[in-house]
Amino acid sequence: MAVIAYDRTRDRVEHYFDRTATQTWERLTSDAPVSGIRATVRAGRDRMRALLLDALPADLAGARLLDAGCGTGALAVELARRGADVTAVDISPALIDIARRRCPADLAPRIEFRAGDMTDPALGRFDHVVAMDSLIYYTAADVADMLARLPAPRILFTVAPRTPLLMAMFWAGKAFPKSDRSPVMIPHSARGIAAHLRGGVLREIERVSSGFYISAAMEHAK
């Protein structure tokens, strides 16, 4: 792994979600009213969560799942509802606190919430890993390395696809770099990530497009 690029991105992501954007993210992932644009993002993310859940077995009883970059924990809760034993990890301790608070009491015994890096080998092995919108800030080389290091035979994840709109936003961001430490989303194609993979099969499952939320679900089978 290009450790410097990875560490720099992860530090920015942590700073952003743990300090700058914690409240915004808490609100976006709640039922509280949000602006029109954010409502389209929320709707798109709800669709993406459902799509990822559809790509998993309906009955997850006895399966170990990693919600990698769990944020405020919505996906982890749905996985636990299906019977999985879930480890939900996020680099932001503030978001992990919110996820713990929001977790329904009856599902709490099924979910271990942890603050830390999703690629930490101490998390153990899993039957499936799901990383929804949590690899979107990393380079293709880093995404490929993370897929190799995430300990499961099957990983579901999302990327920002290389659509004309997202590429224009990416290059505009490059031309006018932000002065704050917010992370930059990097659009990817399956082929671009696959070029860095040392094994396994990568395929795009489906895209979701809802206002400013444009996202592609992918599957990596080892």
Ligand SMILES: C[S@@+](CC[C@H](N)C(=O)[O-])C[C@H]1O[C@@H](n2cnc3c(N)ncnc32)[C@H](O)[C@@H]1O
């Ligand atoms: C856009 S949010 C998505 C959160 C959640 N998956 C969801 O869909 O609601 C991205 C999340 O990934 C987490 N993240 C990014 N890189 C990470 C890493 N290397 N290890 C653990 N968490 C990470 C961030 O802290 C953030 O909470």
